[in-house]
Amino acid sequence: MKLSRYGDRHGTKTPCIIDEDGVARDASSIVTDFGPRTLSPELLAQLSNTDPKTLPVADIVGKRLAPPVAQPFNIWCVGLNYTDHAKEAGLPVPDEPILFNKSTVTYCGPNDNILKSAQMTKLDWEVELGIVIGKPALNISRENAMDHVAGFVLVNDLSERAWQMERAGQWVKGKSFPNFCPTGPFMATKDEIENVQSLGMWLDVNGKRMQTGNTATMIFDVETIVSYMSEFTRLEAGDLICTGTPPGVGAGMKPPVWLHEGDEVSLGIDGLGTQKQTVTAL
Numbered sequence: 001m002k003l004s005r006y007g008d009r010h011g012t013k014t015p016c017i018i019d020e021d022g023v024a025r026d027a028s029s030i031v032t033d034f035g036p037r038t039l040s041p042e043l044l045a046q047l048s049n050t051d052p053k054t055l056p057v058a059d060i061v062g063k064r065l066a067p068p069v070a071q072p073f074n075i076w077c078v079g080l081n082y083t084d085h086a087k088e089a090g091l092p093v094p095d096e097p098i099l100f101n102k103s104t105v106t107y108c109g110p111n112d113n114i115l116k117s118a119q120m121t122k123l124d125w126e127v128e129l130g131i132v133i134g135k136p137a138l139n140i141s142r143e144n145a146m147d148h149v150a151g152f153v154l155v156n157d158l159s160e161r162a163w164q165m166e167r168a169g170q171w172v173k174g175k176s177f178p179n180f181c182p183t184g185p186f187m188a189t190k191d192e193i194e195n196v197q198s199l200g201m202w203l204d205v206n207g208k209r210m211q212t213g214n215t216a217t218m219i220f221d222v223e224t225i226v227s228y229m230s231e232f233t234r235l236e237a238g239d240l241i242c243t244g245t246p247p248g249v250g251a252g253m254k255p256p257v258w259l260h261e262g263d264e265v266s267l268g269i270d271g272l273g274t275q276k277q278t279v280t281a282l
Contacts, residue, residue, distance in 0.1 A: 001048050003027075003034055003151075004186040005066040006058065009108070013066050014059070018186060019052035026058040034187075035070025036238030039134055039150055044189060066109050068153060068187040069132055072238040075102040075181060077157060078225055079171065081244025082217050088252035097220045097228050102157070102242070103176035110184035110275040114158060115177065116261055117282045122161035123259040126245035127203040127211050127267040129196070130155040131222055132187055137235040145226040148235065151189040152196060154272040156182045156203075156265065157242045161251050161258075183240065185273040193271050197221050201246060203267040205259070211267075213246020 004024055007013035015034045016024035030046060031038050079098035080086045086093050116123055134150030158181070164174025193199070196215060203211035220228070225243060229235060250257040259265070261281045268274035 001189045001192055002186040003047070003189070004068050004184065005034060005070070006060045006063040007066050008064055009066070013070070016058045016060075017047060017050070017052045017055065024058040024060055025052040025055035027055060029055070033070050034068065036073050036236060039069065039237040041135055044134060044150060048189070064109055065111055065185055067107060067183040068185070069238055071104055071107050072240045073104070073236045074239045075104055075107065075242070076229060076239065077102055077175065077242040078220065078244045081219050082213060082246045083219055084213070084217055084247045085245055085249070085252075086219070088247040088249070093219060097225055099229065100171045100175065102172065102181055105178050106176055106181035107240075108179045108182055110154065110182050111277060112179055112182060113280040114259065114265065114277045115179045115282045116259070116279050117177070120160050120162070121258070122251070122256070123279070124159045124161050124250040125203055125205065125210070125259065125265055126157040126159065126249055127201050127213070127269065128155045128157045128242045128245050129199065129201070129215055129269060129272075130183060131226065131241040131243060133235045133237055133239040133241070135237055137226060137230040140227055140230045142223045142227040145223040146190060148226060149190050149222070150237070151187040152193055152272060153183050153187050153240070154185070154267065154269045154275060155240070155242050156267055156275060156277065157245065181242070182275050182277055185275065188272055199270045199272070201269045203248065203265065205257075205265055206263055210250070211246055211248030213248070217246065218244065
């Protein structure tokens with residue numbers, strides 16, 4: 001099952017189920033919105049048991065494609081989670097997942113503009129698999145981790161590397177500017193993805209392939225990440241976990257390559273759709 005939402009950033013959204021023909025069907029008769037306060041295994045079961053073609057075609061003409069889930073309470077990230085990316089960065093493969101946060105103000109639609117301020121000098125890209133939590137998780141085992149996952153999304157984990165690596169403090173400083181987390185175009189429920197640890201992924205800048213990778217090279221898999229994080233915090237329904245990126249980021253190139261105003265970024269993951277953004281001066 002694929003879920004999407006349409007509507008202006010600050011207005012009411014229309015929750016949709018995408019039918020087998022790729023048509024968005026209005027699910028607002030079932031739930032007001034997909035989000036932290038509504039996501040649950042029971043809701044997903046109800047949606048799954050609904051024939052999408054019994055729902056009206058959603059009125060989406062001219063409407064913005066929003067993130068597939070309303071703004072989460074938390075956005076979590078895993079750093080250096082691909083063996084080849086760790087090598088690219090010249091850093092050792094971590095023994096435990098490296099965790100950090102992105103501010104929730106980063107959360108935006110898959111095709112919303114990438115905002116670049118005049119103070120940015122090293123704006124970078126990262127195609128990532130995102131995990132959406134479906135019910136709270138605290139101190140859960142790896143074997144039970146998938147019971148707490150609602151589904152998966154495509155994410156561009158944007159970064160300002162100078163702020164991240166050259167300014168004092170935590171990585172969150174270079175990860176938290178508005179629109180630094182384009183998410184979507186839809187959420188695929190976990191039953192929609194046959195093997196989440198075997199998904200091809202890619203990212204282009206101005207039509208040139210920069211990243212090519214596969215979730216098979218993740219150091220810590222989905223179950224491990226969810227279980228591990230639940231040792232330290234309670235994951236809430238709707239929370240987004242960005243799971244790391246394969247090689248090909250701008251910072252890893254020789255010489256480094258950074259995003260500039262007017263650049264176009266396109267990215268995708270098998271089974272999770274594609275995104276396209278334009279870098280825009282703030």
